[in-house]
Amino acid sequence: MAAGEVVSRKPLGKKFGVTDFINPKTCGEKSVSEVIKELTDGGADYCFECIGLASLMQEAFLSSRKGWGKTVILGVEMHGSQLSLNPYEFLRGRSVIGTLFGGIKPKSDIPLLAKKYLDNELSLDEFISHELSFQEINKAFELHQEGKSLRCIIWMDC
Structure with a gap:
């Protein structure tokens, strides 16, 4: 592909199993987690944060389903920001796990x-x-x- 050519990620994402795409710029007044909860009727079973921003880690966590949703943190926080989560959400069955290099040996x-x-x-x-x-x-x-x-x-x- 030429250096200036734009990559269309949707077809590639679909090829690898992505079913839905959300652009935060088109969510209006809603947060991404609110849109995901509406799209999935309550939240996703698994959420993955790969960018490395505490705010996105929090959004991924809030996008997970109450009762059994699992959030996997893959990104390393780039700015040293703290991740703030409500402890009550853990009591409702959500969980967070981190992994470095996908957990490979x-x-x-x-x-x-x-x-x-x-x-x-x-x-x-x-x-x-x-x-x-x-x-x-x-x-x-x-x-x-x-x-x-x-x-x-x-x-x-x-």
Whole structure:
């Protein structure tokens, strides 16, 4: 894909199982968690926060279903902000768990994942939206910050 080309995330998301998309800019006066609770008739069973902002971690938690909703924190809080959650919500059955690198055990899991990729059992190529030379590394960061890429491969020998 060309460096300036915009990546359409919906078709790729659908391919990997995403069923619904919510743009916070189109939620009006409602919070994202309110929209998700309406869309799912009470909240999602599993919520994942991958960005690294305490405010989004809180929204993910509030989007989970009372009684059994689980929120998984994947993002590392970028600004050192504290996560504020009402303890009463835990008593109502919601839970939060964190994971670093998806909980893999590098020594055993990375070779296994590499083998699955090489044996075409694990599809990763669809996540690569751009391939750029090392001289274009700043362009890769720009594309990422503008939301125009999924993953960029930086070729060191170009």
